[in-house]
Amino acid sequence: MLWAKEADRFNAGFLPVLNSCRTSAGMPEIADVRDHMLTTRPVLARWPGRDGVLRTGAWIRADERPLDDAEPPVYFGFGSMRVGPECSRAAIGAARELARRAIVLRGWADLSVVDSSADCVAIGEVNHQALFKRLAAVVHHGGAGTMTTAAKAGTPQVAVPQMFDQFSFADRVQALGIGHAHLSKAPTAQSLAEALDHALRPGVVARAAEVSAEIRTDGAGIAARHVLSGISVN
Structure with a gap:
């Protein structure tokens, strides 16, 4: 069943x-x-x-959509995860504790900002490849695509895994020294602020930039050639 x-x-x-x-x-x-x-x-x-x-x-895949100029805020996004509205409150509270502006991805949970202050904004689908390069840090659910895009951008990250392989990806973020693994699925403003404080340390920021150069970008082509090599054409 x-x-x-x-x-x-x-x-x-x-x-x-x-x-x-x-x-x-x-x-x-x-x-x-x-x-x-x-x-x-x-x-x-x-x-x-x-x-x-x-x-x-x-x-x-390459994403060429442009973005407007802005100072680097912290991004919070949980993608397709059905997290509760308390995640928005925790995210914005953490950013404010660190005197940072916040971008909250609405995602499948349809998250929103907690008030009308100018230091936070909720957004829909966006070009992560362009956005992540211009952030102070990325807080996400540990999804493979989000984690890899943040790593390729050279931006420190905090992974808050919710299920399945996301816990493995969060461990990998911490093992590489490019961010922090927040292993509780229910973050608070305090716990996120502590995780972000770790991710924004100079050594982690430098390590994230270093690892960025090592991220391969040809995976889709390798996968496609592998699949096509196993297809017999009559």
């Missing part, structure tokens, strides 16, 4: 968007997201310490 409910959850959250993308690319629609994902030939951007899995590196 739990397995079936999980399949329903995947379909409710991702099936319409995935099929829209497939249709626009001239591909047939699929009926079940999980069955489509779980194959006998996995191709993953990152999978530590396992044999038999092709590790391609991050799958990042």
Whole structure:
């Protein structure tokens, strides 16, 4: 029963968007997201310490959308995670404790700012590749794409994992010295402020810039060539 409910959850959250993308690319629609994902030939951007899995590196597409000029604020985004409105209060409270402005990504949780003060703003979808380069720090849910984009931007980050592989990515952020792993799924203003204080230390800022140069950007091409190499054409 739990397995079936999980399949329903995947379909409710991702099936319409995935099929829209497939249709626009001239591909047939699929009926079940999980069955489509779980194959006998996995191709993953990152999978530590396992044999038999092709590790391609991050799958990042270039985003050329421009941004306006601004002083570097702190970004808080939880992507597709259904976090509660208390996350907005914690985020903005933490930024204010450190005398920083805050950008809050609405995301799937439809987060908003807590008041009308000029030091915080809520935004929708945005060019992360351009934005992250201009931030003081990135606070996120530990998603693979967000983590990699922040690392490539050379910006310190705080990962607040919510489920699955996000905990592994948070550990990786801390192990690399490019930020802090906030392992409680329910952050407070105080706990986020402490995590940000760690991430904004000069040594962490310098390390984030150093690691940025080591991030591979050809993962999507490697994955595509690997998939195509296994397709027989009649």
